[in-house]
Amino acid sequence: MNDSVVTCQRLIGRTAIVTASTDGIGLGIAQRLAEEGANVVISSRKQKNVDAAVHNLKAKGLKVIGTTCHVAKGEDRQKLFKLAESTFGGIDILISNAATNPTMGPVLDCEESAWDKIFETNVKASYLLAKEVLPYLNKRNGGKIIFVSSIGGYHPSELLGAYSVSKTALLGLTKAAAIQLAKDNIQVNCLAPGIVQTKFSDALTSSEVARTEALLRIPLNRFGTPSDMGATVAFLASDDASYITGETIIVAGGMASKL
Template sequence: MLRQIAKNLPPTYINLRTMSCSAGIPRDRLKGKVAIVTASTEGIGYAIAERLANEGASVLVSSRKEKNVTGAIDKLKKQGLIVEGVVCHVGKKEDRQLLFKTAVEKFGGLDILVSNAAVNPGVGPVLECDEATWDKIFDINVKSAYLLAQESLPHLRKRGGGSIVFVSSIAGLQPMPLLGAYSVSKTTLLGLIKAASIDLGPENIRVNCLAPGIVPTNFSSALTSDKTANEAILNTIPLRRFGKAEEMGATVAFLVSDDAGYITGETIVAAGGMPSRL
């Protein structure tokens, strides 16, 4: 009976109904685009790079450690993806310059910048953060993100436009007591994308932000490795689970695609319904 019904359905309907989950990635949505993703050898950054490449983009992966870059590139190339890698400490001007130079030399230009690099060397209430820790957090999380965006502009302008995405955090909208200074640095990015999107909109350069919730990675292990902490956090999340790095990658892929062509100056919160008040 079901086979008989299927025979009478239009082909397009059959294709949609029988499409597998693995075929759900729009493979050519970013075809011809070149992307840089910082801090992209593991965790959310890696998932973003992998998703952009799976959607057809040529992706430049980067990290502070050469062995991490080599390992990530090997894994991605084994999937048949178009990727290259470069060692980059985003706090060093010469490393940032090499990042853009490599994108031009290897792929011919730049269309997408995903600024993901961040640090959190200390925990505690915001006004108990010592000066050295504060400076390091803001140097990497804010200043370097700003400089990367600034330095990407000549390349994006040559392409007639492009997309910049900053990776913030749910802590940027709802500060967490033990992540005081880090939370403030991530809040700063929300203001940066608002201001930059106004300036760059007339040039067809869109600027947006992803604010992930709690995603189990090495970076967030202090929050996700303790059973008691896990239960307390999960009680604040309506979906009652942590996020997946792949879900963050999918969100960024949408933001840099033409499907989000009329979206700029926005922060997309991907936190399972976790409260955000800012």
């Protein structure tokens, strides 16, 4: 985690929920939002991970609470929303980061059970989180919804076939929801990370051969960090991005993405 001092304070008085936020990209996002003054509710499926992340973030002087949440379970999603409202008085920002990938391989080799699990967590849960947070955002007369996709949503990886398709679906969800919610002063945007140095990307970043091959595709010649992702999400969550909606920002060090 980058410990450089963050001087921007764009999110003071706002409350953010970040799913799957006790490690990796989610934790980087949660930390940056809190560093910019937000009250942050973090979550994970395991209580011990929540406890450790909350302890570490509070030790930095940040306003953070946490709870367990399996995003595919309706009662867990409601628990997350109610905790944010009861503790901090409302919700202004939702970051849907939770994702799963139980299988590797080409898209049409994916077993139906794995396909269903990927889409239940990566797409359906994102849709339901956005749908169910609306009453809370409307109480604030607006807000921000940010989905976490992947550069694989633009350029599918053969080894991450079904996962890549699920991330493409989030690009469409972003655009469709942005159109619907514009009248309610709710901006909906998306982050598409490239290769970020986390446990999820360990296969690409740990061995020397894999690292060398991966870095050849990155003009900036380094992997991304959770802090890089957090900085972009903090911008999208702030008033500095008040005229941006329906967009996906690719944060991938210059990797081939789109025109």
